[in-house]
Amino acid sequence: MILGYARVSTSKQELESQIQRLKDTGADKIFSDVISGKRFDRPGLSEMMSFAREGDTLCVVRLDRLGRSMKELLEIMDRLKARQVEFRSLEEQLDTTTAAGFLIFHVFAALTDFERRLIAERTRDGLAVAMAKGHMPGRPKIETTKITQAQLLIAGGSSKASAARTVGISLSSLSRHLKSVASE
Known part of the structure; x- marks a missing residue:
């Protein structure tokens, strides 16, 4: 059985293109996971x-979708090997069913970490x-x-949105500041 694994770091990114490539591969x-590759505790x-x-064979679109550090990639590969599960990465054309493919995996894992x-x-x-330049x-x-x-405008009856616009700051910045002042 071919098992696919797809991962993106944030909900602003889309998984669909990875999922489609994995489906096309069979x-x-x-x-899948929507979580940073830095995290080791990924539910998917x-x-x-x-x-x-x-x-079985685990298939990913790119090696960095599986893990971001060499240590993690090698740990995952050891777990797969212990279960006699093969590994394929489409972009890097890695296939651990051969000795050469297993060697190339280690080279790519080192490059990903690098x-x-x-x-x-x-x-x-x-x-x-930037900091040396004062930024x-x-x-x-x-x-x-x-x-x-803005606080004076709000006290005078203006809405938060109107007060923020009038003084030239965003509503979210004003709200965040008012919230932090209220909690002090």
């Missing part, structure tokens, strides 16, 4: 691992450069005078 049953992956039987680490390094470097990451601070003006 997947008999597809498991756990369900698939419990379902897999000797002789890529993840490079992205993290570039992000840290970019933040350091602070995150949301810009809202001037307290704008909040005070």
